[in-house]
Amino acid sequence: MFKNAFNLIEVFGFKIRVDPSWFLIAALMVWSLTITYFPETLPEQSRLDYFALSIAATIGAFVSLLIHELSHSLVARTYNINVTNITLFIFGGVAELEKEVTTPAAEFWIAIVGPVSSFILAGLFYTLGHINISLNASDPLIELLKYLTFINLVIAVFNLVPAFPLDGGRILRSLLWKRSGNYIGATYVASLAGQVFSVFLIITGMLAIFTGFGSGGLWQVLIGFFIFMASRSSYAQVLMREALKEKTISNLMSQVIHTADVADTIDALVEDVILRYGVSFVPVTEGDMLLGYIDKNVIHKIDTDNWATSKVGDVYITSTPQNTVSSATSLPELIDIMSKENQRKMLVSDNGILLGVITLADMMDYVSLRNKLVMH
CATH class of the missing domain: 3.10.580.10 (CBS-domain)
Structure with missing residues (x-):
């Protein structure tokens, strides 16, 4: 899937890989946090302080994302589904399953554990932030913990949107599959929901661009196109597997x-x-x-x-x-x-x-x- 990705480390037997596109989003995050976010939330600091804080926040965000994907991978392993790689790329991270799930239960638990882990991380950073406030810790540390609380909440909530191939879309597919027993039909509905959500992202992103929120709107449009293509291709792959399952x-x-x-x-x-x-x-x-x-x-x-x-x-x-x-x-x-x-x-x-x-x-x-x- 990511032929230009390179191996970074191995955690719990899972190869963690980085696609070159990741460096683009990492650089954009550092730039945005340095220029806008931390100067607004933490005034009267030096530009070097903002830059160092932004690097720490970016690393923390991607470590959080990696934990999110590792949780998927560990639960998949309990269902005897091997994860070949976990890859960080421009739109986040993905755990590459070696094969498709075979039961609604496996689909449900593998999908839902990701958002749950992000909510747990958000709670952890929130608690650490309040502890540091009570200890009169430095303002930069407190703001960093607030940011990591926020970013984990965003990861959790966004992934719970019932739009395939997001975690929420996979949860939706598992519930429909369990109820109807029809894997293809459940995939079709979840994929359609993904396409509808992606069109919503694209339209609202375009409106944001035309009303002066250029960078945020553009990013939203790109994410929308990615979800649209991924949801369509996922359903097409399911149809292909069904058509070819009796063939050699x-x-x-x-x-x-x-x-x-x-x-x-x-x-x-x-x-x-x-x-x-x-x-x-x-x-x-x-x-x-x-x-x-x-x-x-x-x-x-x-x-x-x-x-x-x-x-x-x-x-x-x-x-x-x-x-x-x-x-x-x-x-x-x-x-x-x-x-x-x-x-x-x-x-x-x-x-x-x-x-x-x-x-x-x-x-x-x-x-x-x-x-x-x-x-x-």
Whole structure:
């Protein structure tokens, strides 16, 4: 999902990752707190004090967000659902579940524990703030604790909005799923609620921009678009999983494939395969054995002057479980692998022998055609 994210630390066995987009929101938070928030709540301090306080507040906010996501992950683990990564990015944080939940109860408890943990943190910072007031502690420390109380309340309340994929939307889906027994129908309603809420955010954000609240309104519009796209894609993925649950890779993979040999030059590969057949993903073989693949991204890294002398065998990407699956793999399992590894195309191989290639487009085309036939 976040192919540019890097590992930061590991907590309770969960890898904490940071997407480069996080640095943008972190910088914006520090800037906003330094220029506006703390000068208004804590006058007559130096600019350096405001800057240091803003860094502490930003770190505290993201640690709070990390605790929110860790709570999701720990409860998911009790339901035997592994969390591959927890990633911080421009719109907050996300715990990446290895597979979908299988019961309404699991959905409910995994979702609700996040807001509960944020309310607990808000209560903790509120209590610490009042203790420090009674001890006549420094004003900057008290204001920092007030801010962390406020930000945790915002995280908790916002996530409880019944709009998928927010925690509140997942809670709504679990309740509808429990009542009706219809997972797809429950997802549709929760996704629709997410889209309605996102449109509300976008419209009110646009109004804020036009009435002079530019930065806040713009941020609201961006969040609205993110929720809209996430809610739609989540429902589409559920439909895809349902349509493909009885199928295996062998049903949909492309068996007519064009391959490259390790001895081929890049120049020959481009002219004889890629341009001739209009493909951008080419399996690499040696005899009958699959070795890996080469694609346009690999070729782009090679200077065109060296195409005539560069061999496929020197630059191809080796076949691994991250890019190669067996023909017996179920399609829902394949979707999970593609999502986890950020792959759109996969090699299909049994016992080292190349059988075919399957792409995300193959599955989407099948689902689209199936839905059209069912509708008619």
